[in-house]
Amino acid sequence: MDIDAILLSLKLAFWTMALILPFGIWVAHKLIKLNRSRPWLEAALALPLVLPPTVLGYYFLVSFGNTSIFGAPIVFSFTGILIASLIVNIPFAIQPIQRAFEAINPEIREAAQVSGLSDWQIFRLIELPLSWRGITGAAALTFAHTLGEFGVVLMVGGAIPGETKTASIAIYDKVQSFDTAGAGAIALVLLGTSLVCIALSFGIFGGNPNRRRGLN
Amino acid sequence: MLKVKIKQINPSPLQISLECAPGELHALVGPSGSGKTTVLRSIAGLNKTASGKIECNGEIWLESDGLGTKIHHLSPAERSCGFLFQQYALFPHLSAIDNVVIPLQNSNLSKSERKIIGMDLLDRMGIASLSGRMPHQLSGGQQQRVALARALARQPKVLLLDEPFSAIDAPTRQGLYKTLAELRTDLNIPMILVTHDLREADLLADRITVIDQGISLQTAAPQTLFQKPRNSRVAQLVGISNMFHGVFDSGNLSWDGCNKTFMVADKGKIPPKVRVAWVIPQSGLSVHNNATIDSVSVIVEKMSSLGQIAVIQLRIQDSENTIEWEASSAEVRRLGMVVGSPMHLELDGNQIHIMPLRPINDPRRFIDHQSEH
Numbered sequence: 401m402d403i404d405a406i407l408l409s410l411k412l413a414f415w416t417m418a419l420i421l422p423f424g425i426w427v428a429h430k431l432i433k434l435n436r437s438r439p440w441l442e443a444a445l446a447l448p449l450v451l452p453p454t455v456l457g458y459y460f461l462v463s464f465g466n467t468s469i470f471g472a473p474i475v476f477s478f479t480g481i482l483i484a485s486l487i488v489n490i491p492f493a494i495q496p497i498q499r500a501f502e503a504i505n506p507e508i509r510e511a512a513q514v515s516g517l518s519d520w521q522i523f524r525l526i527e528l529p530l531s532w533r534g535i536t537g538a539a540a541l542t543f544a545h546t547l548g549e550f551g552v553v554l555m556v557g558g559a560i561p562g563e564t565k566t567a568s569i570a571i572y573d574k575v576q577s578f579d580t581a582g583a584g585a586i587a588l589v590l591l592g593t594s595l596v597c598i599a600l601s602f603g604i605f606g607g608n609p610n611r612r613r614g615l616n
Numbered sequence: 617m618l619k620v621k622i623k624q625i626n627p628s629p630l631q632i633s634l635e636c637a638p639g640e641l642h643a644l645v646g647p648s649g650s651g652k653t654t655v656l657r658s659i660a661g662l663n664k665t666a667s668g669k670i671e672c673n674g675e676i677w678l679e680s681d682g683l684g685t686k687i688h689h690l691s692p693a694e695r696s697c698g699f700l701f702q703q704y705a706l707f708p709h710l711s712a713i714d715n716v717v718i719p720l721q722n723s724n725l726s727k728s729e730r731k732i733i734g735m736d737l738l739d740r741m742g743i744a745s746l747s748g749r750m751p752h753q754l755s756g757g758q759q760q761r762v763a764l765a766r767a768l769a770r771q772p773k774v775l776l777l778d779e780p781f782s783a784i785d786a787p788t789r790q791g792l793y794k795t796l797a798e799l800r801t802d803l804n805i806p807m808i809l810v811t812h813d814l815r816e817a818d819l820l821a822d823r824i825t826v827i828d829q830g831i832s833l834q835t836a837a838p839q840t841l842f843q844k845p846r847n848s849r850v851a852q853l854v855g856i857s858n859m860f861h862g863v864f865d866s867g868n869l870s871w872d873g874c875n876k877t878f879m880v881a882d883k884g885k886i887p888p889k890v891r892v893a894w895v896i897p898q899s900g901l902s903v904h905n906n907a908t909i910d911s912v913s914v915i916v917e918k919m920s921s922l923g924q925i926a927v928i929q930l931r932i933q934d935s936e937n938t939i940e941w942e943a944s945s946a947e948v949r950r951l952g953m954v955v956g957s958p959m960h961l962e963l964d965g966n967q968i969h970i971m972p973l974r975p976i977n978d979p980r981r982f983i984d985h986q987s988e989h
Contacts, residue, residue, distance in 0.1 A: 510662050511705035511763075513692040515719040516770055525718070529709045 402582070404562050405570035406589055412478070412553075412566060413546040416485045417539050423486075424493030424538055425531075429523065431494070432501045449491045457555025460484050481557040481564050485546050492541040500534020501527060540601035544594040618774050618806040622658050622668035622678075630654055630666065630830040636774075636806035641796075643809045643821035646853065651830040652810040656776045659808065660699050661692035672696075672773050672806075698767030698775040702782055704759040706751040712738065712762045713747040719770040737765035741795065757788030764795070768803070775799075775807040781816065793820060814854060818842070826850050844969045848893035851971065856895050857940045864892045864970055874935045876912050878965040892970045898942050900967030903930070904960045905951060911960040914939070916953055921945060928953065930961055 427445070431438060448456060464474045464483070474480040504527060512522045528535075550568040557564025559573065567586050574583035617637055624630040630651045636642040644652040657663040659670055661677065670678040677695050679688040706715050716734040723730070738744045741761040743754075751759055760780060767775060777796075781789045797820070800807065811817050817824050818838040825835040833853070834846040845851040851859045861872045865888050869880045886892060904911065917938060918929035926948045928941045939961065951959065 505703075505705070507701050507703060507705040508707060510692070511699070511701060511707070511766075512718075513662065514660050514695075514697055514699040515766065516693045516696075516722055517718070518693065518722075521721060525721070526707055530707075 402565075402567070402570040402574075402586060405565050405567045406586060408478075408562065408565065409547050409567035409590070410593075412481060412485055412549075413543045415482055416489055416546045417543045419482075420486050420489050420493040420542055421535065421539055424490075424497050425528075425535065428494050428498035428501055429527070431498055445494055446491045448488050453488065453549075453551025454555060456488060457484065457552045460487070460552070460556050475556055476558045476560060476564060478557075478563055481553045481566070484552045484556040485549055488549060488552050489542045489545060492545050493538045496534045496537040496541065497531060498534075500531035500537075503534075504530050536601045540597050543597050547590055547594055617673065618659070618808075619669070619671045620655070620659060622655070622666045622670065624654070624658075624663075624666045624830075626665060628654065628830060630658075632825075632827065632830070632832045634825050634832065634835060636808055638806055639800060639804045640822045641800055641807045641809060641820055643811055643817035643824045644827055645811060645814060645817050645824055646827035648812065650827045652812075652827050653778055654830075655827070656699075656778050656808060656810050659695075659774065660697045660776055661690060661695050662699075675773075696770060696773045698770070698772035700760070700763055700767050700775070700777045700780040702779040704751070704756075704763045704783075706759055706763055706766075708751050711748050711750055712743070712754065715751070715762055716765045716769055719766060733769065734765070737768055738762070741765050755788070756784045757792065760784060760792060761795070764792075764799075768799075773805060775803065775805060777807065777809040779810055779812065782811075782813070796820065826853055828853060843895075843897050845895065845971060847971045848973055851893065851895050858897075858901075859893055859895045860937060861891065861893055861973065862970075863889060865889045869894060869965075869968065869970060871937070873937050874912065874932050876932075878963060878968055880965050880968045880970055882970060886970060886972065891973050893973045894968050894970045896963055896968050900964040901939070901941050902962045902964075903928075903941060903943070903951060903953075904962065907960045908962055911962045914959050914961045916955050916957050916959060919948070919953065919955055930959065932961075933958075 431441065434441065460480075460483075461475060464480065467474050469479060472479070474483065508526060508530070509522060512526045517525065548568055549566070550572070553564065553566055554569055554572075557566075559565040559569045565573075567590055571583045571586050571590075574580070574586070617635065619635050621633040622630060623632075628649075628651060632651070632655050634642065634644075634655075644655055646652050654663055654666070658666040658678075666678070667680040668678065669676070669680075672695075676688050677690045681687065707718065710718065713731065713734045716737055717730040720730040720733065725733070735744055735747060738747050738761075741764060743758055743761050743765075746754060746758060746762075751762070754762065760783075764780075781792055784792065793816075809817070809821060821838060823835055824838055824841050826833045826841065828849060834841065834850045836844075836846075841850070841854055842856065845854060845856060848859065862869050863872075864880070864882070864886050867879055867882065868877050869892070870877045880894075903914075907913070913933040914930040915933060916928060917931045920927045924945055926943055926945050928943065928948065929938050930941055931938045941961070953959065
């Protein structure tokens with residue numbers, strides 16, 4: 401089994417999740433307060449959902465092909481596939497969190513306002529705890545989705561072992577070289593990991609979601 | 617003293633002025649969509665579209681010109697209002713005590729001091745033993761008590777109550793009325809209650825402002841409002857059943873559709889030979905078996921018994937007019953009243969209140985900023 405590829409996928413999934421969650425929370429919180437420009441922004445942020453990964457990869461290569469960070473080129477590096485993965489995961493991070501913020505009864509926010517809380521306190525003490533399910537859902541989705549990401553990672557990163565060759569690319573390589581047993585082993589690990597992380601997000605924070613949102 | 621003078625064009629027109637003294641409970645009543653809740657939200661700073669002036673104990677909370685330019689606008693957090701929501705609006709992820717102490721977040725008090733204050737407030741509400749419960753583990757009445765404790769935690773300068781009893785069952789409501797009455801004397805701050813229930817307003821309020829389509833039609837003590845509504849729309853909104861029309865000319869009121877004239881006292885505000893609406897309270901009605909000089913002949917049209925009280929509908933003979941008379945069941949028995957029996961009704965002209973008659977669908981013509989005490 402290609403342990404390096406699995407570890408690289410886990411590392412990519414972890415960093416994608418860790419970096420995109422604060423961004424997702426911030427954008428989702430801004431989005432619910434917008435009126436007129438909201439549909440356009442939402443459409444732009446949802447684009448990675450519908451665009452083929454090869455299209456995203458193409459634009460990424462065109463945009464960052466000659467760009468370097470600290471002297472190291474972005475494309476065909478871990479940094480490159482991390483940036484690409486962050487872009488691809490934008491809708492998976494924002495939408496569950498946005499839905500959770502939207503589900504908070506407006507009167508709850510108003511009650512916090514008249515209780516003398518500042519905007520930051522309302523966010524920290526009221527909105528964030530009430531949106532916890534949405535945030536964990538977004539975390540699980542981005543993690544699992546990154547584990548399975550193939551097209552854009554291949555376009556942007558190539559398949560450099562230990563650097564950009566993730567588990568899903570390793571499966572592809574193994575199938576190409578008729579190593580179906582090796583491919584099956586990695587596929588099983590990916591399947592199990594994805595299942596476990598989604599089940600955890602559903603199970604740990606279970607219970608009646610309406611009660612948690614104050615809709616009882 | 618809370619002084620409110622606000623105006624708004626969009627999203628719905630509003631033109632209200634009212635004053636509420638410390639310790640006074642001032643009710644805003646009116647049909648759904650009349651703007652009562654908007655007034656309350658404007659006072660709390662939750663409605664950002666109102667312009668005008670809101671002042672509390674000499675502190676300006678809002679001051680803006682008619683063009684919508686805000687000269688001074690305090691945020692809801694800066695206004696120090698206790699606000700009680702219709703659906704309680706408790707923070708669902710916090711226990712009762714944590715809900716109550718959250719307004720003390722920005723105080724200089726330690727956590728334990730905040731908890732003592734919170735427990736004291738819950739104790740005053742009679743639910744100290746439920747302090748650790750989550751909102752969904754409390755009944756409606758208990759949740760509203762927690763919400764009331766939370767509203768009082770910051771020692772507000774004004775208490776605003778937005779239909780706080782409408783989602784609560786009747787027996788629990790009685791308990792909350794009592795709590796509110798006790799609080800009034802203890803707190804000595806202006807309290808504004810929005811309600812669509814006139815009985816509730818009559819029971820709790822010192823003064824009532826009737827609002828219709830965003831405009832305050834009349835402010836008066838409940839007794840005055842029910843006996844002397846300023847115009848026919850107010851009479852209609854406060855549910856006065858015995859309202860009729862007629863022509864008033866130099867002290868004489870002739871009743872439309874009846875050959876009957878009354879001598880009525882007036883302050884000289886009504887011009888001669890003008891059509892008016894008029895009302896008469898139950899105390900101005902008496903029913904007899906025999907005719908008197910001032911009586912009119914009536915026929916008993918309908919009788920409904922409500923326990924000790926009976927409501928009798930009387931039709932004036934040779935007329936389309938009917939009048940409702942409330943009497944004790946004993947009085948009804950004494951008169952030997954049955955449906956169809958002829959009776960004689962006496963109306964006391966001194967208790968008749970006449971009002972200008974204006975188109976009901978145009979409340980803007982009733983604009984009135986003077987309040988009656």
